[in-house]
Amino acid sequence: xxxxxxxxxxxxxxxxxxxxxxxxxxxxxxxxxxxxxxxxxxxxxxxxxxxxxxxxxxxxxxxxxxxxxxxxxxxxxxxxxxxxxxxxxxxxxxxxxxxxxxxxxxxxxxxxxxxxxxxxxxxxxxxxxxxxxxxxxxxxxxxxxxxxxxxxxxxxxxxxxxxxxxxxxxxxxxxxxxxxxxxxxxxxxxxxxxxxxxxxxxxxxxxxxxxxxxxxxxxxxxxxxxxxxxxxxx
Numbered sequence: 001x002x003x004x005x006x007x008x009x010x011x012x013x014x015x016x017x018x019x020x021x022x023x024x025x026x027x028x029x030x031x032x033x034x035x036x037x038x039x040x041x042x043x044x045x046x047x048x049x050x051x052x053x054x055x056x057x058x059x060x061x062x063x064x065x066x067x068x069x070x071x072x073x074x075x076x077x078x079x080x081x082x083x084x085x086x087x088x089x090x091x092x093x094x095x096x097x098x099x100x101x102x103x104x105x106x107x108x109x110x111x112x113x114x115x116x117x118x119x120x121x122x123x124x125x126x127x128x129x130x131x132x133x134x135x136x137x138x139x140x141x142x143x144x145x146x147x148x149x150x151x152x153x154x155x156x157x158x159x160x161x162x163x164x165x166x167x168x169x170x171x172x173x174x175x176x177x178x179x180x181x182x183x184x185x186x187x188x189x190x191x192x193x194x195x196x197x198x199x200x201x202x203x204x205x206x207x208x209x210x211x212x213x214x215x216x217x218x219x220x221x222x223x224x225x226x227x228x229x230x231x232x233x234x
Contacts, residue, residue: 014050015041032063043086044079052078067091068124091124098123114175115213115220117144122179122215130178132162134171135210142169158194159201166207174202177213177220185214185221187229195223195232209233 018038027035033053040049059077060066066074067090074084098120114133121131128150134143143165148158166174176198178191187195191214199209210233211224223229 033057036063036066040083043083095120095123118177118213118215119220125179126181128179128181130176132165133175134166134169135173136170137172142171159198162198163201163205166202167205171207173208173210175211175213177215179215183216185216185219187214187223192229199232
């Protein structure tokens with residue numbers, strides 16, 4: 001019992017030192033396994049989480065991969081279901097935090113603000129989604145949200161859906177974005193064709209398509225700002 005008590009005190013002292021480091025400088029200077037170790041304190045309060053953190057990072061390959069790993073994979077590598085859910089919540093919480101951060105009262109359209117907001121909205125997504133943003137004549141945001149899942153393929157039905165939403169919000173300008181979760185931030189031939197179809201559909205209803213953004217894991221590309229595609233929008 002005495003050995004168990006000494007071990008418990010040792011772990012507690014280590015945790016307190018880690019917390020003081022965090023309070024002083026955040027996670028700056030922490031190794032990835034130390035970040036994970038400290039986060040696990042709050043899911044596994046009575047065990048040494050250092051070994052668990054090392055095992056998870058070794059199994060997954062990186063800190064971000066731990067958060068992205070399926071629950072089943074995490075539980076197969078020695079954590080409880082509750083701990084796996086706790087770890088999975090970080091990616092979703094981060095995405096929601098960033099999404100909320102980039103909403104403000106006025107919601108005026110500026111290109112830099114919009115890029116950051118779109119990037120934040122796509123954080124952590126592993127499937128393709130299509131996002132639509134609509135604006136009034138003053139540049140105020142009227143709508144911002146995902147409208148479909150799966151490959152960006154602007155069929156007649158998809159075009160009508162976007163036009164209907166634009167008409168519902170009485171928008172005069174629109175922006176679309178979609179992600180390439182496992183690719184690069186560059187439009188495919190199908191993306192270009194779909195953008196042309198959508199622009200024609202919106203223009204017929206006096207709605208200007210201002211841009212189409214392609215998002216990869218850490219890069220966002222504006223088709224309207226690229227010399228190869230900008231003529232689509234003018």
